[in-house]
Amino acid sequence: MQAPLSRLCVHTITTKPLALPAAIAGYQGIGASGITVWRDALLPLGLAESKKHLAGSGLSVVSLCRGGFFSAVTEVDRQKALDDNRRAIDEAAAIGAPLVVLVCGAVPKMPLAEGRKQIADAIAALVPHAAGAGVKLGIEPLHPMYADSRSAVNTLGQANDIVAELASPQVGVTIDVFHVWWDERLETEIARSGRLNAIFSFHVCDWRSPTRDMLNDRGVMGEGCIPLRQIRGWVEQAGFNGMIEVEIFSNELWQTDQSDFLRKIRSAYLEHV
């Protein structure tokens, strides 16, 4: 039997007020097993020092968040985005993260199909660099409410389409329940991701009613309406047995005591996921 917290991972953005060493200590303190590092969390200490903290922590480094934002009106800007993503891949390799999660980008008024084409082209262009660095790329479909400016990939089906088209072992999907829970095709597409051997990571949180802010009002698991156990079941049925990553953006929760918040995450994970 698995230890109950052997698959619990926390994202540094979840405890945004904490610097990396404090985040590490906090996650150790609740018995978590993994950490996903957001790029901003690496800035204060730099890569080498951050890596030392991570390597000595006993926590698995699950992924680096985030690359992406590929689509752009000009070729120059698309190249800049590729350069930045190559840096993200290098940072992931430097801290021992096997995966970069991709929030793929969208440009208001650019047709979404054109955006997805640019995204697929960009990811294809990154594959050699990612393979060389031993880092995988996880396409994270974003909720349709972010289709204007954050991602033209708004369903797991669209992410799977890109994975199937590129057919590279380097490219898969990141499934975040917040973005996909509403989709009637979710079970089917999770199964398809599984057949593609493409479920690279799995993020959990909850959808509050009402959601008071489009970006930063996610709930702790159990506070909302997402059928977490059901979706976890589908993901595991499709062959995924990796970390379960708690990624919560919340202006409200960031203002609370982060140790209390982490204890709440631990209980919610055990009770609701």
Added chain:
Amino acid sequence: MQAPLSRLCVHTITTKPLALPAAIAGYQGIGASGITVWRDALLPLGLAESKKHLAGSGLSVVSLCRGGFFSAVTEVDRQKALDDNRRAIDEAAAIGAPLVVLVCGAVPKMPLAEGRKQIADAIAALVPHAAGAGVKLGIEPLHPMYADSRSAVNTLGQANDIVAELASPQVGVTIDVFHVWWDERLETEIARSGRLNAIFSFHVCDWRSPTRDMLNDRGVMGEGCIPLRQIRGWVEQAGFNGMIEVEIFSNELWQTDQSDFLRKIRSAYLEHV
């Protein structure tokens, strides 16, 4: 050739600060041809007096907004919802509106498939009353960001499924660009709505970037990223030639001078729709 404003209709909610007589005068003032009445706009004057104002206005009464909110945990509450929808149908008949638009409802944590089943059952139960009153019912799919608590019908495909299942000339769809613009299956599903003879009404506004409020931050046409002309083209290709209804919820715009706002709507309609 059609007169340029012969298909322009405005929703009373768009100019929420205006009472019905002032709204009517305002829409006449910009040369609009239609009005869609929200139920709250009928309360101050009552049905008979409201009807007098509408009938004397020269504006077509396009629809009554809104019925729906069918799904509920208890049978008692589902019956209450049906009763309220029968009243909405009667109100529509009383003011000469040929259509009631349905925001179908959702209950947090109720599985969305169960919600859709309750919705289809409820609409089926309303068909005889609607037919008797000579009023049609338009299922409006809502954006997935409202799947928790406003509607379990989140794509035009799901609305079409219900229309096809019920197979009643009384039941069709209301297509609002705000809710459906992101959907890669939109063109296909609009064509299907057309084949079902089911496009009962068409709403326009725009999606601002950023959208600062999940409910009340819609933009005037042209202010955002929705491909309005393209979607209008698909809808017309599918056989729709009815009114084009401007439905904008905006805390910001409700605070401005409503005559200026209406002039802005007129220009935006002519330039961008």
